[in-house]
Amino acid sequence: MNFLDQHNHPFLKQGDRPHVFVEHGLGPYANTRAALAHFNLENVRGKNVLLKPNAGRAAAPGEGITTDPGVVAAAIDAFQAAGASVAVGESPITGVKAMDALEETGIAAAARERGCALIDLDARPPVVRSIPGAQALDAIKICADVLEYDVVVSMPVMKMHMHTGVTLAVKNMKGCLWRRSKVDLHMLPAAPGSTEKPLNIAIADLSGVLRPHLAIIDGTVGMEGMGPSAGTPRPLDVVVAGADPFAADAVACALMGVEPEQIAHLRLGAERGYGVIDLAQIRVTPESWRERACAFAPAPASIDIEFPGIEILDRNSCSACQSTLLLFLKQYGSAILDYCPAGSTLSIAIGSGHAQLAGGTICLGNCTAAHRNGRCFVAGCPPVGSEILKAITGRTSLDSSKVNTAIKE
DSSP: OOTTOOTTOSSOOTTOOOEEEEEESSOHHHHHHHHHTTSOGGGGTTOEEEEEEOOOSOOOTTSSSSOOHHHHHHHHHHHHHTTOEEEEEEOOSTTOOHHHHHHHHTHHHHHHHTTOEEEETTSSOOEEEEOTTOSSOSEEEEOGGGGGOSEEEEEOEEEEETTTEEEOHHHHGGGGBOTTHHHHTTSOOOOTTOOSOHHHHHHHHHTTTOOOSEEEEEEEEEEESSTTTSSEEEEEEEEEEESSHHHHHHHHHHHTTOOGGGSHHHHHHHHTTSOOOOGGGOEEESTTGGGGOOOOOOOOSSOOOBBTTEEEEESSOOHHHHHHHHHHHHHHGGGGGGGSOTTOOEEEEESSOOSOOOTTOEEESGGGGGGOTTSOEEOOSSOOHHHHHHHHHSOSOOOGGGOOOOOBO
16 A cells, blocks of 8 residues: 555545544543544554654644644554554754654654654655646655655644645645755746636645545644744644545634635645535534634735834745744844834845845845845745844844834734
């Protein structure tokens, strides 16, 4: 059995109506075990199972950024008890090391306690694969380890997303792309004849081959607003599980107060026959599942940071740079303006789409490197907040009593 072979699906028979399970109120570990109890895990006995959580950033548990370690621990226990060989793997955002992120999130400790392997999916050279019928991608670089597993389980956090509306089980598989090739999806040209964002088309393309066998969506603490990492944590204490990742994402969307059809990558993938997002065609257990719904504040339609004296020039940046800059400004507020000439405007540029920039603009991130001559440039993908602060103030820290965190998004 090979991950890319969907014909011998361990949990979903061809033509079956998708069934999604919502467990609530028991905490991350017990919710996950209860959700997995609905599946015949005997089908994975003797198989190699890869758990793909969202550990793309180095963040502590409970912040709504990364998968709760209790959810991962429960999945390890359930699959090991069923006789499977289990590993946890991740390929994080550029600039973050997989093992550092797994440690910070608490996932590494949960895996070690259970003798479960941890895999840096970026450690080996990638496997290049074309995608039949793709509209935005000619080929992708897949982390080699992913292709060596019989069963892949996507384990995202229930989050809003500044570029794609939500990020759930389908989009979480973007973390199976090798190293910086994930960033390339943010830099694609418009698809001929389409008004959709190239990123959304690319995620739909990906789901044609990188489609998990099982989705376990962690809603222990989700994230509303400026997801995937700069939003507000939203406790929900739910876990959603389904063998059709599109159906599981659709139910999670409904729990977040979002119409699944409004999420372009889900709609495009469903139109191609990759899964079902019509809630009327999905069986959901328990019947009272909608009582768990709690409308999440959406991400803003555009990343417009209003702050006196600061001008943000954003052209084709990815969420990593956007989140870094937003968190930087939230932390340091107007304090950085004390280091600029009185009455002047501090211009900060991110993204790869700038044809030209005025002198004096601060260029953040590797995508702005073409404009570095004669300007202040902070390298990184994404750049580090302390380096941004040093570039503006000459210091790597400021007196906390002078920091003003007031910022309007």
